Amino acid sequence: MDESEPLPVCTLFNQGADDGDSGADIFNGPPSSSKKPVVFEAVSVEPSQISNMPPASEPAVCDIFKSTSSSEDLFTSMLATTSSSKNDVSRPEVTIERADDVFSLDTSSDMTRIHMKHELSDIFKDAIADDKSDESEENISPPKSPIKDQSALDNTDIMASILISDDSGDNISNISFDQSLKQDGSAGDQNNKAIPSEVLQADNNCANNEVESKNDNKDSGPTPKEVKNDLKTNIFSTPPSFHPVSSETKPLDPVDTEVKDKENSSLEDMEEKKTEKEEVINEPTETSTAPLASGLFTSTSGSSSFDHKTESSAFATIADDAFSSALSTSETDRRQDAWIPGKSTAAVLAAVAQSQKRIKLEASHLSRPGLATSESLGDPVKAILARHRGIELASKRVTLSAESVTLDKNGLEKLITTGNFRAAVDLCSKVLTDLGQGFGKATQASTHSPQSVQWWHVRFALLIRLKLFEMVETELSQFGSFDSADLYYGFYPDVYPGRKGSMVPFSLRLLHADFPRHINKPYQALERFYAIRTVCKKVIDNLESNKSEDGTPVQLKAEDRNASLKLWNERKTKVLHYIGNTLFQLREYHAAITTYDEIIAQSSKDEVSLHSGLGRLLLQLGDVRAAQHRFAQVEKLAANDSKYRTQLEMNRGFLYLGANNWPEALQQFSEVLKHDPTNIEALNNKSVCLLYLCRLKEAIAVQETAAQLQEDAAKQGLTSNRVALENSLSNLVTLYELESSKSLNKKQALLQGLALTHGDGFNVACLKM
């Protein structure tokens, strides 16, 4: 029901049983009508199924999201209990793996610690569920200086990648880690109480080990963060620790500084010991082997594993943008890019902002996207044309391809406006390959830029439009919940100095949230939408309490603030729309209507269209009386306003449909056409009315007019309503099938005409050939 996609099934009773001229008894010759009604099968989504669909069965993407957030919570409260001592460095989350023998030395103590932590996590699980402190985002202090030791970091990255390939997971494969153990090494507070002394003890030991072992090139404290259940149990190698961010930016404790020094020394150690084996722990939900954070900076150091030229050129432009237009666009950028990161991400960003050298990163802090296929998507229109009209004719069909346009925004626009969505996807592939995120690059280090994320965005949108959902699912999941630290400008303080917010366009977040609807997981979609709405609300709250979007206490100029409020309120409304749509798909009509009404209550801007839409929704549901009520409201609101003329006439048409009054409905749709003769909806609906009035030939004629008008528009490059056209064509094909047993000829003729004007994105399925 969410798809306007025509099914390949025909409504006709294709061919009834035929007894020729003989008058055989009907009951003896069983009729062979192929369209027996199938009992209890027609409906796609059974409510029972829906309710049986537990959110738990959701795919990795969401799990990542959940687990990180919960682990953060867990973490913060863990810290809350542990860090009354100054031994922050020794937080149990610190994860360092070095030599194999560390295991032999420390395994037992690790095990105990793991268990203790597990208990702790149990203890706190409930208590912290509500703990949603917002401090983390307020902690982000203005970036200071770019990270100094980049070369060092880069080297570490190399080391990490070597080690990743050099899989030595067997060392720990016999240690059983609890899958549910989710610890997070992020930020935390220091002001807290006691925890079981054993734990503290263990932590202290651990700290000592760590510090000592650094000098021996043996990092200690192998605390498994999250362990994959399968054989390849890699341990995620990270620098020892970073400093907690407190709500007020306090000067660092002497202890901390000292430790910092030690960290530095350990960093050097690590450099020297590049070839030493390491294991990497993965997030169980992450499909990639996680590289180091420092990998992100490879582009500038030249040690990267991907095409460096394009990468740096992309960077150059970004950098230019960032620098030259920083002043003029900064307000708009800040407004549009604003996003409130999850706690763990916020902590990483804060650490980057404070120029800490050793930032503890996990797989979940990084997105490692790559294309799911290297193949071009081809042109199904051509293929079907060749099948029906011969290869010769098909070869005459020339469409724009990714090769025939420039590798940029202009080329993309060209492909999209000509309806060559598949070529546009190919174009995205090319650009993304050049940006180092091509086929096979998933899980590998690459750098994000606003451009790369935008190209991904377009790619996803196009793939969804083309209904290539499997590919979207694979590629989209690589981004997790679009909250990894490397998707924030703050992660690259040297590339985007002073810029804040996320590179992820808001519409991409919506697309990501909306996607599960297409693969029949509407509950997951709903969950994501509500998460987005929460952020929108937070942003609006921040703005209203005179802070900037992300909660930084900055005094914004009045008009700036108002513009921002406007944008974010619009965004929030958009999210509500999507929530309503999802509820509608879930057949929670009541909730859907309530949601749309909420939109109306907030702003009367779209009142007329919304009430009209709700009227149609109610009509579709069968609640004719309520629909009448809505339409009456529209009549009142839009009376004497000529701009609503079409809307009013359409509404009346629908209302007559609901009353089974086909002649009057026909009249109303014809009225629309009097002043808007190219209105494809009105044409299509008129045709439908004609059919129900036993005027098949006229119905076909009207539908053909609609197709012709769209084709004319396509020739002028004006089509914006391709999906409507596909639906109207699908109706036309149904009419052809009813009209004659030789409908195939007509369909082929139709195809031939369409092939002249339509790009490769045309959905040939609507022709049912």
Added chain:
Amino acid sequence: MESSGREHPLVLRVMRLTKPSIVSSFPILFEDHDLTSKPLGYCLEDLPSFGTGELLVLPQSFGNIFLGETFVSYLSVNNESGNDVETVSLKADLQTGSQRITLTNTAPLTVLQHNNSLDEVVSHEVKEVGPHILVCVVSYKRPDGDIKSFRKFFKFQVLKPLEVKTKFYNIKCDEVYLETQIQNIMQSPICMEKVNLDPSPLYTVKALNTVSDNQSVFGSQSYMKPSEVWQYLYWLKLKPENKMQAFTDAASAIGKLDIVWKSSLGEKGRLQTSQLQRAVMNQRDIRLEVESAPNTHQINESFYLKCKITNYSERAKQLMVHYENQTDILWQGVSGYKLDPLRSKDSLQLNMSLIPISPGLQTISGLRIVDTELSRTYEYDDIHQILVLSC
């Protein structure tokens, strides 16, 4: 599929016309500053993120048809011969399990030209479940003057849309409550337009399906989801003039439920149940009704129970009253006294005294009336309930 058409110059095509559906849009939107900003999916111009479009989509499959819905079908006889065909007529019947209904029978069309068609939309409200067969007969005249015809059969099943369960609560001989549970056993939600109890002539009815301020008891949700059960309650009363028929068969038929619903785009369905029958209260020759009695009473203090005895039999009765004592309320006075002869359809009053000896809600039972001529005993238990208060 083509082969049968070859023999005849005409081809019959049939399509079931269920209501069209409204297309759902799936907005794929961008913001202005994105790489590309035109929406990709189908969406409304004025309201791009709204999920219900304005485009009607023809039914793509036969779908299900339910009892009470209207079967509508488009029949098209198309001339594909290349020549004109003369005297073309179309007849369509619907064969159900029990009857054959003619849906259309067109007058012969003198000439049907090439590529022209003889179109007909037939409709029929289905009133039977089970297999239905649409039988179409096309006849025409061959160039040599022979009248030829061919038939086509299209079979479909009519399914049951609702599960209706009723339950009666007899309150008095002339009052009954009817509880009706209606379950939607279709796969799509429906909107109940009307659920009425049309009472039989003996009864008046009051629907008890609204709460104080005329709000439906079903709340603001206007539609019934699949497999949901909605419960309706009706209060039926025998009209005063029909009271004497309380125990006759006539009183057992209380009426019919009339259910009208609408589904997708106002597709209407209507069902009427068969006559609902309630079990008539035990028909007794001698009927006892309480006329007056206290609802509460102090323990150990006598009270009066005033009853009316009616002789519903065809003959006069000679009756005798006995009391059988119960544990908590005791009968007082003489047991086993004779009453005056009671003529047919006559009644008399009885005044009896009782004393409660246990506190709490007590039931008055144990009255026995003996027909001395037939030596038949009528037992009256559970006559009345009284709340006995302790001191």
